[in-house]
Amino acid sequence: MSPAAAESRQHVHYDRLIAAAQAVEAPVVAVAHACDRNALESALDAARLGLMTPILVGPEARIRAAAAEAGLDISSLAIVPTEHSHASAQRAVQLVREGHAAALMKGSLHTDELMAAVVQAEGGLRTSRRLSHCFVMDVPGFPEPLIVTDAAVNIAPTLADKVDIVQNAIDLAHILAFDEVRVAILSAVETVNPKIPSTIEAAALCKMADRGQITGALLDGPLALDNAVSMEAAEVKQLKSPVAGRANVLLVPDLETGNVLAKSLTFMAGADAAGIVLGARVPVILTSRADSVQARLASCAVAALIAHSKLAGARLLGS
Template identity: 65%
Template sequence: MSPDRALGDNYRVLMEKVRGGPPEITAVVHPCTPAAIAVVADATEAGLIAPILVGPEARIRAAAEEAGRDVTAYRMVTASHSHASAAEAVALVRAGEARLLMKGSLHTDELLGAVVPTATGLRTERRISHAYVMDVPGYPTPLIITDAAINIEPTLMDKADIARNAIDLAHVIGIPEPRVAILAAVETVNPAMRATLDAAALCKMADRGQITGGLLDGPLAFDNAINEAAAREKDIVSPVAGRAEILIVPNIEAGNMLAKQLTFLGDAEAAGVVLGARVPIILPSRADSLKTKLASCAVAVLLVRAATKAAPGLT
């Protein structure tokens, strides 16, 4: 993928949606590399966030000097190491001092380790899940892919929350009734393939009002989900098939490979966000372009302003 590819119309619309509002106070966890500092500085200059840098002060300042960025105006909260940085950042959110959480240079598992505890973290009644909002060249709408980063082998009830989180996200970015495709290797129910059974159950849950706000169909193979000609070839009659706006994958391997294939072979851009916690969580990747990192921040800003169940905010 060319890192210089301009973001498409979908992302330009996304950035327009956040323009003009106040920057959201964001606890940035352990930003101890030049790349992490650069993301913070660029998002701040774009008016998206007002950062609180949480971590070892000497290492943060050294990273900023190496990056050639001035962080003297940013608030800083000292923590001795990455685990402590995650705990301090979550505490800032719980205290109402920050409305967003952003990963710096620590591992995602370390950050989520501070997020998920019931007593001290940021959990809600929803399962926490990850979603990519993808701008795929040639595809007419944003394409949300979930979950490619957090839930390894989601259960049926996990997938129900993953779908609910993704539907809330779709509403926030301007899709009022998203078409949700539950992916599997085939488009028929096969008892030997759990993904097809889960897909059928999720669709029935939607029929009974347990999942609302979107149109669900599945199981659908990937081609039938995003290509109308492929759906017609299989005689699939559905308001979702061929026109999906949300793709629910069977497991983390499928989601991760699909998102990366679209990015590195399909020249797509992917803005990622963690949903279902008390605040949105931004997980920038070192491989992301600058515009993608800013788009990830923009998605999180829209979510926190909307205060959906996928990011309900602080009470």
């Protein structure tokens, strides 16, 4: 699919996500190092649609210069000045800890720099859950949003890591109001093979779900990609499961696999990918300069729904 065709097609799943996010209170979002056009446009577009109230964190002169160069009016947005990107990441995290922001958004700094501030032992935003990344994908022809995890944070996750990664994705699917969460644990084959460690881990994760160590979803694996998402492929392999051929969450073996899968869907199948990091005290929006406008807005919408869910949970606990 050509870039023009991909940009012009309808985004039914993302439209629903954005509409759902517009129905809840817009969270305050600290945009870490908002010093380029992409970061500023994303913040302004999301604010215009009622998906967030941005706080721009970074060197004020650079922020204003980037806005002027791009012809963007940021007069309505608050700016918290910092000296450099490292300070921007630290200050954005501090705004969350002080209760001034309910989400983070990556600006024009490296992902590693922002995440280092999030996970630091003192003054960070860690919880008991391991951090992981989810792509919420709008894939042409796919009947519902597709979650792919983890394609950006955990390079070579262990079995213990995957427990948190899959639980984070399941929790996200419930926040996004999936009717049923069906997790396919991907490998190269659909049978357990001692020579392929990911198949053994897949079998272990399924048994952990049986024993209540992973909750809220149907799990099956190992599954190859074809028999995870294609009923025809699942039937050819004679796989009888409520997940095979119908998965809406894909747990990949490692970051390389997930990254290639997500980018293949984006650049070869015309999909859009909204990126979010879970497992911290607040959602972290990760966008790329290559993202479409719709994907960036969907990332903000997902963060808004997560922030609303956390706030609702806090209110329940405090009632």
